[in-house]
Amino acid sequence: MKRILLAILFLGTFANAQNTSIEKDSSDVVLDEVMIIAVKNKMKTDIKKTISVDEFLASSDNISFIKRGAYAWEPLLNNMSTERSAITIDGMHVFGACTDKMDPVTSYVESNNLSDIDIKSGQEGSINGATVAGSIDLKRKRTSFGLGKTWHGTYQTGLEFNNKQLFNLGNVSYSSDKLVADGSMSYRKAENYTDGNGDEVNHSQYEKFNTSLGIAYKTTDLSSVRIDAIFDKAKDVGYPALPMDLSLSRALITSVTYKQFFKNKLIKVWDTKLYFNAVEHYMDDTTRPENLVHMDMPGWSTTYGLLSKVNLKKENYSSEIQINAYNNLSIAEMRMYPQDRSETTMFAYSWPWVTTRYAGLSMSNLWNISEKSQLNFGGTLGVNYNFSKYAEFNWIFHPGASQEKTRFLPNLYANYQFKSGVFNSSFGGGYGHRAPSVSEGYGYYIYNSFDRYDYIGNPDLENEISYEANASAGFKNKKGGLQAQVNYFYIQNYIIGKILSQGSPMNYQSVGVKGYTSLDHATLFNLTMHANYSILENLHWKGTLTYARGLDENKNNLPFIRPLSYQTSLHYSYQNLGFLTSFHGDLKQIDYSPEYGEDETPSYTNWNISADYTFYIKNYKTVFQVGAENIFNEYYSTYADWGNIPRMGRNIFTSLKIDL
Amino acid sequence: MKRLHFVVIVIFVLVTSCTLEKTDYEAELSTETTEYIEFEEVTSITSGDYIISIEALNATLYKGYNEIHLNIINTQTNVSLQDKDVTFLPIVTDANGNKSSCPHAYNLEYNATEGYYLGYAVFTSESDTTISWQLYIDFQEGSQSYKVDQSITVEKQTNMNLNMTAFTGNDNEQYFIALVSPQSPGVAENDLVAGIYKYNQPTSSEGTFPDPSQYAYSVVQDYTLLLDPRMPEASMGNHSSPNNQDLTMENDGLYHGVVNYTMTGNWTLNFIFQNEKGETLKGTEVSTEFTPGIEGAKSDLYIDILF
Missing domain, CATH: 2.60.40.10 (Immunoglobulins)
Known part of the structure; x- marks a missing residue:
C-alpha cells in the first residue's frame, strides 16, 4: 500500500514538473523575499552533492559525532553531548523517544526538506532554549511567494556501493502570489556496511522514509499563514554498537505559523507558531539471539509548544524578542522476559512519565556601532518545570526526592565584533544555566553500552551553570583567508555519571550502576583554525584544524573530546566538470578518559575523491557525481565510535540530481 | 494536483499512525496481586x-x-x-x-x-x-x-506477598515469619511488615482439650530480621536493590522494614534472623555478586514474592 502511495506521489511530482516558466527578477518581490526568506539550498558538502543530514552536520567545524552505527549519529556541539545543546526544527523543540539516544532529533528530518542548519555556539544559542553548548536549528525549506516559475522540482538519486545504500529524494514546490506549497519525499535503504578489513559489520543496515509538506497562504498583503508537517519513519535500523536494534521509529512534526509584517514601523515582523510533535521509538532485540534476556523497550515523546517573536529595527539597531514555551511528556518502558516464558515478565519505566515544561522570554540584539564594529548581546529568562508521574521509581535510589521541580534558567551573552580592512576579530562571553535532561533527572536503569553501566537519574541535581568566553581573529583578502576561533567553558555542576556504591545492575551486560552526579566543575576548550586559498581562479584549497580539551574538577579528561583533527581539500573546476579531493583524520587520542569507559584510539586518515559533471537534459540542469570515500580502505574507528565499532571501509558513491 | 498530494499524505499518515499501546502501570501492578481492604x-x-x-x-x-x-x-x-x-x-x-x-x-x-x-x-x-x-x-x-x-x-494464599515460612532456630525453638504487608507492592520503596512468632513449649502436661497452655504462641520481642531482596530469575543475575532496611519490632507487635523493588516480577526476600544479642538463629548471607545467567543462591531463610 505504502509503495503505491509513494509511486503516486512521485508520478505527481513528475507531472507537475512540466509546468515551468521564466524566472522573475528577484528585485520585484522584495517584500515576498522578506516574508518567506528564500534560502539557497546549502544542504551539500564539498565532497558530496547529495548527503544525509548527519553528513551535512559533520561538515561543520563545531560538530563531532557519537556513532552507534551507520544511522542516527548523535551530534556533539563544542564537544558536548545533546543534553547540553538545544536542537530545534525551525525553533520547535522535538525530543527523541529513545533512552539510549538512538534517535537524536536530527534523525527525524531529511536533507531534502531542509534548506540550512543554523549552528550557534554557546549562549548565543539560548534564544532557542536554555543551553550550555549552543543551538542547532534545522531550517525547513521554504519557497517564496510569487516566483515566476510556479512549479519547481528536484529529484536526486544515488547509490553508495559499500553498504548498497540506494536513495531517492524528490522535492516539488509551487509558488503563486497567494499560495505556496513545498513537498518532499525521500526513501533510503542500506544494507550492512563493510569495514576496512573487508568484514561486514552486522546490524548496520537501515531503512528510512521521510516526507514533508508545507503550505503557505497569503491572507493579506502583509500577512500569511503556513502549515507544515514532517513525517518520518525508520524501520529495521541496526545499531552494531548496541545490544539491540530498532524495529520502528516514527515522528510526526507539525506546526501552524502566522506571520504579520508591518510597514514603516519599529516592529518589522511578528511571527507566531503553534506546534505539536509526537515521536515513538521501538527497540528490538529479537535480531540478537545471543542476548540472554529478551527485552521490549518502547519510548514515546510528545511535545507541543508556542513560539512567538517580533523583530524590531531602528537605524543601526535591530532586535528580536521571543517567547518560547513547550510541554513535553517522555515515557520509556522496559519489559524483560524470563527464559521460561510462562513466568511473569518484569516491568519498569526507564522514563517514568516525565513532564517537562519550559517557558522563556528572550531577546537578542544587534547594534551596529560603526561601520567597523558591532555588538551582539542578549539573554533569556526561562522557567523549567519537571514532574515525574511515577516518582516512586526515582525514590528507590533517591528516597524523598522531589516529584516536581521548578528551576529558573537565566542565560546571557555579549559579543563584540570588529572589522578593519582585511582583518577581523571578535570576543565575547556568556553565562547560562541549563536544567538536567529527562535521563539525567529521572532516568531509571538506562543501560549505556559504552561504559557498560546502568544509569540512574537524580531529580534534585543542581542546574548546570556555564561561564563562557570566546574570541576569534581572522584575515581575509581576495586570494584567501585565515580564521582562528577559540572558546572556553567553565561549567559548574557539570553533570556526569559516577559509580554508585549501592544497587546492582539490571541489564545483564552491565557491570554496575552509575548515578548522574554533579561534578564541582569541568572545563572545556575548543580551538578551530580555518584557512582557504585560491591557487588559481578555478583551483581552491581549504584546510581546517580543530583541537579540544575537556577536564573535570580533578584535571582528569572528560569523555568524547575530539583529539586534534584536520581536514584539507582541493577543489578544481573546469567548465562543467568539478574535481575534489580531501584528506581528513584525527591524530591519536592521547587525552582519553578511562574513568568514563574510553580507551586510547589510534589516529586515522581518510582520503576522499569525487568528480561531478553538470549538463542539461532538455533545459533541466543535471549534475552527476561519482566519488570514493576512504580510498585507502583504512580500518579505523574514531574516538567517539561507541564500543570502537569500525567505520566504513572504501565506499564508492554516485549521485544524480535533476532540477526540474 | 496539489490537493491530491495533500490528500495522499494525509491518508498515508492516518494509515500508518497506529502505535504500540503503552503499558497501563496500575493494571500491571494488579495482575498478580489483589489488594483487599474491606x-x-x-x-x-x-x-x-x-x-x-x-x-x-x-x-x-x-x-x-x-x-x-x-x-x-x-x-x-x-x-x-x-x-x-x-x-x-x-x-x-x-x-x-x-x-x-x-x-x-x-x-x-x-x-x-x-x-x-x-x-x-x-x-x-x-x-x-x-x-x-x-x-x-x-x-x-x-x-x-x-x-x-x-x-x-x-x-491457599494466592498472593505471594503474604507468604509465610516456619522453621526451627539454632536455639531449637519453633519460629514463624508471616508477611503482612504490602499486599500489592509497587516498583518503589515499600514498607515491609511481617509478624514473627514462636511456639511456647508447654511446661505442664495436657489438661482437658483444648488446653490453651499446650497451644501457646507468642510474638517474638525485639529480634531483628536482616533483609536482602534479590531477583531469583537466572537472567537477572542475582539483581538486588538499594536502600532496604532490616525489619525491627514496633509498637503494633509487628516487624517493620523497607524493601525496594526495582521492577515487577519474582523477588526473593533473603533473611537472617537474629536475637536481641545479635546471634543468628537462622539464615545465611547471600552473595552480592552480579552473575548474569546464574541464579543467585538463596539464604537458608527466605520468602519468595511475586508482583
Whole structure:
C-alpha cells in the first residue's frame, strides 16, 4: 500500500514538473523575499552533492559525532553531548523517544526538506532554549511567494556501493502570489556496511522514509499563514554498537505559523507558531539471539509548544524578542522476559512519565556601532518545570526526592565584533544555566553500552551553570583567508555519571550502576583554525584544524573530546566538470578518559575523491557525481565510535540530481 | 494536483499512525496481586443468645497471616457484647489425628471505636481432605460462660506477598515469619511488615482439650530480621536493590522494614534472623555478586514474592 502511495506521489511530482516558466527578477518581490526568506539550498558538502543530514552536520567545524552505527549519529556541539545543546526544527523543540539516544532529533528530518542548519555556539544559542553548548536549528525549506516559475522540482538519486545504500529524494514546490506549497519525499535503504578489513559489520543496515509538506497562504498583503508537517519513519535500523536494534521509529512534526509584517514601523515582523510533535521509538532485540534476556523497550515523546517573536529595527539597531514555551511528556518502558516464558515478565519505566515544561522570554540584539564594529548581546529568562508521574521509581535510589521541580534558567551573552580592512576579530562571553535532561533527572536503569553501566537519574541535581568566553581573529583578502576561533567553558555542576556504591545492575551486560552526579566543575576548550586559498581562479584549497580539551574538577579528561583533527581539500573546476579531493583524520587520542569507559584510539586518515559533471537534459540542469570515500580502505574507528565499532571501509558513491 | 498530494499524505499518515499501546502501570501492578481492604464475614456461630461473626479480609481465611475481627451480638437485645474477655484458639487436626495450633492471639483485644474484638491467626496449612481446622472461642457474660467451636476452611494464599515460612532456630525453638504487608507492592520503596512468632513449649502436661497452655504462641520481642531482596530469575543475575532496611519490632507487635523493588516480577526476600544479642538463629548471607545467567543462591531463610 505504502509503495503505491509513494509511486503516486512521485508520478505527481513528475507531472507537475512540466509546468515551468521564466524566472522573475528577484528585485520585484522584495517584500515576498522578506516574508518567506528564500534560502539557497546549502544542504551539500564539498565532497558530496547529495548527503544525509548527519553528513551535512559533520561538515561543520563545531560538530563531532557519537556513532552507534551507520544511522542516527548523535551530534556533539563544542564537544558536548545533546543534553547540553538545544536542537530545534525551525525553533520547535522535538525530543527523541529513545533512552539510549538512538534517535537524536536530527534523525527525524531529511536533507531534502531542509534548506540550512543554523549552528550557534554557546549562549548565543539560548534564544532557542536554555543551553550550555549552543543551538542547532534545522531550517525547513521554504519557497517564496510569487516566483515566476510556479512549479519547481528536484529529484536526486544515488547509490553508495559499500553498504548498497540506494536513495531517492524528490522535492516539488509551487509558488503563486497567494499560495505556496513545498513537498518532499525521500526513501533510503542500506544494507550492512563493510569495514576496512573487508568484514561486514552486522546490524548496520537501515531503512528510512521521510516526507514533508508545507503550505503557505497569503491572507493579506502583509500577512500569511503556513502549515507544515514532517513525517518520518525508520524501520529495521541496526545499531552494531548496541545490544539491540530498532524495529520502528516514527515522528510526526507539525506546526501552524502566522506571520504579520508591518510597514514603516519599529516592529518589522511578528511571527507566531503553534506546534505539536509526537515521536515513538521501538527497540528490538529479537535480531540478537545471543542476548540472554529478551527485552521490549518502547519510548514515546510528545511535545507541543508556542513560539512567538517580533523583530524590531531602528537605524543601526535591530532586535528580536521571543517567547518560547513547550510541554513535553517522555515515557520509556522496559519489559524483560524470563527464559521460561510462562513466568511473569518484569516491568519498569526507564522514563517514568516525565513532564517537562519550559517557558522563556528572550531577546537578542544587534547594534551596529560603526561601520567597523558591532555588538551582539542578549539573554533569556526561562522557567523549567519537571514532574515525574511515577516518582516512586526515582525514590528507590533517591528516597524523598522531589516529584516536581521548578528551576529558573537565566542565560546571557555579549559579543563584540570588529572589522578593519582585511582583518577581523571578535570576543565575547556568556553565562547560562541549563536544567538536567529527562535521563539525567529521572532516568531509571538506562543501560549505556559504552561504559557498560546502568544509569540512574537524580531529580534534585543542581542546574548546570556555564561561564563562557570566546574570541576569534581572522584575515581575509581576495586570494584567501585565515580564521582562528577559540572558546572556553567553565561549567559548574557539570553533570556526569559516577559509580554508585549501592544497587546492582539490571541489564545483564552491565557491570554496575552509575548515578548522574554533579561534578564541582569541568572545563572545556575548543580551538578551530580555518584557512582557504585560491591557487588559481578555478583551483581552491581549504584546510581546517580543530583541537579540544575537556577536564573535570580533578584535571582528569572528560569523555568524547575530539583529539586534534584536520581536514584539507582541493577543489578544481573546469567548465562543467568539478574535481575534489580531501584528506581528513584525527591524530591519536592521547587525552582519553578511562574513568568514563574510553580507551586510547589510534589516529586515522581518510582520503576522499569525487568528480561531478553538470549538463542539461532538455533545459533541466543535471549534475552527476561519482566519488570514493576512504580510498585507502583504512580500518579505523574514531574516538567517539561507541564500543570502537569500525567505520566504513572504501565506499564508492554516485549521485544524480535533476532540477526540474 | 496539489490537493491530491495533500490528500495522499494525509491518508498515508492516518494509515500508518497506529502505535504500540503503552503499558497501563496500575493494571500491571494488579495482575498478580489483589489488594483487599474491606473486612467481611467469613462465618458466624450461634451460641445461646449470642451470634459470633468472624470477619477477615475478602471474607476468606488464608494460609499465612490473617487479621481477624469478631463481632459478638446478643440476638435478643441486638446489643453487641462490649469489652469482655474473649479467647480464640485455632486447632488443626492432621491425617494421623494429631492436634496442633498455629500462631494466634489467644486473648482478643476489644476495639471500642469499631466495636469488635481484634485478633490474628497465622494458619500454617491449607484445609484439605486430611487437614481440618477448628476454631474454639470462649467468652463470659455475667456468670454465664459461652464455649463455641466451629470448623473453618483455610484457603491457599494466592498472593505471594503474604507468604509465610516456619522453621526451627539454632536455639531449637519453633519460629514463624508471616508477611503482612504490602499486599500489592509497587516498583518503589515499600514498607515491609511481617509478624514473627514462636511456639511456647508447654511446661505442664495436657489438661482437658483444648488446653490453651499446650497451644501457646507468642510474638517474638525485639529480634531483628536482616533483609536482602534479590531477583531469583537466572537472567537477572542475582539483581538486588538499594536502600532496604532490616525489619525491627514496633509498637503494633509487628516487624517493620523497607524493601525496594526495582521492577515487577519474582523477588526473593533473603533473611537472617537474629536475637536481641545479635546471634543468628537462622539464615545465611547471600552473595552480592552480579552473575548474569546464574541464579543467585538463596539464604537458608527466605520468602519468595511475586508482583
